[in-house]
Amino acid sequence: AQKVTQAQTEISVVEKEDVTLDCVYETRDTTYYLFWYKQPPSGELVFLIRRNSFDEQNEISGRYSWNFQKSTSSFNFTITASQVVDSAVYFCALKPGTASKLTFGTGTRLQVTL
Amino acid sequence: SAVISQKPSRDICQRGTSLTIQCQVDSQVTMMFWYRQQPGQSLTLIATANQGSEATYESGFVIDKFPISRPNLTFSTLTVSNMSPEDSSIYLCSVCSGSSYNEQFFGPGTRLTVL
DSSP: OOEEEOOOSEEEEETTOOEEEOOEEEOSOSSEEEEEEEEOTTOOOEEEEEEETTOOOOEEETTEEEEEEGGGTEEEEEESSOOGGGOEEEEEEEEETTOOOOEEOOOEEEEEEO | OOOEEEEOSEEEEOTTOOEEEEEEESSOOSOEEEEEEOTTOOEEEEEEEOTTSOOEEOTTOOTTTSOEEEEETTEEEEEEOSOOGGGOEEEEEEEEESTTSOEEEEOOOEEEEEO
């Protein structure tokens, strides 16, 4: 069975602060894919990143960075110098290599204020 | 990445009626999915829309309540039948794309309110 845990329900930060969103997953598959999506108030789900289980390199894209650690089954997401436009719900998701179904975490609501 | 559109973007419906949601993709895709997101909740897979055959439903979802069509590789519909207020949700179409079908993208969603 697959499981994704996002323990942080809601986080509030002041603009320009750095913030890390945690994601812990469980799977018995050796091949799997991890995703992060952003859902702004408008409701659409915006794809941010996909990482496969064989690639533990951390990734940076502008102000966003991701830390994948298989030893702790975590795939954390850091926003550097947060902005008000980063306010959204962020979902971590897992897909086994043999299946097509995405298992989502419960999401973390990020509120960035001035 | 695939570009996905959904119609309608939102609707307010009366109890007992049905609504059909359309999903259009700008390229042929093998796998299309329908997800539900109840208010304040995470996303749950309703079913996989199979081209040329019946949809594959997840536990807790049945064809009579959520009939799905997939007439070709770019289009699918989801019907929410005999609606009740508990069906008020965002319904999202999703497709697998990429060379190994492991990139997954979502449509803009249909926000449904049932009175």
